[in-house]
Amino acid sequence: MRIVCWMGLGIGVVLFVGGSCVLYSDTLIDWWKPVTGCAILAVISALIYGHRWERFTCTDFFLINFCIQAIVGFSVLIFAFFSVNYFFSDDDAGHTENVTVERRYRETRYRTKRIGRRVVGRGTPYYVYFIEIRFSDGRLKSHQVPKGRYDRIHQGDTISLEVSNGFLDIPVIKTRLSSKPKQ
Secondary structure (H helix, E strand, C coil): CHHHHHHHHHHHHHHHHHHHHHHHCCECCCCHHHHHHHHHHHHHHHHHHHHHHHHHHCCCCHHHHHHHHHHHHHHHHHHHHHHHHHHCCEEEEEEEEEEEEEEEEEEEEEEEEECCCCCEEEEEEEEEEEEEEECCCCCEEEEEECHHHHHHCCCCCEEEEEEEECCCCCEEECCCCCCCCCC
């Protein structure tokens, strides 16, 4: 039963951090600001509540319980920050903002390939396509786009995006760049 609990805890942390990354891609804020704030709060919570993990870890070693509380606390806090800001945004006060495509670029990534029974290596390459857009206030944001959209967009083009004020007053992009443009 303990292994199932550890696996559930690990999967939960991965899901919270992954969800935060997805929501960050549509939020107009520098990444280090929420990460720093949530990390400070996670360390404070680990100092206060770290001892409560003794029953789960079956140890009273402070450093282990502190680290687990800090990691779990950080993942929950960062996901809560981005999800509250995005999902409770004021869609009625949203506005259309015309952004400029500063550059287009692609990154090479590699699939995995099984080489032997226990060995996995680097497989065939594939490309992931991005555009970097500049907002009217000077902010830059990179977005992943599908290849079809990447081929239609050129440097200097203008794209219309729906931008809303988030619940925490941090702007969020409500237009999906990966979807088809409206005709």
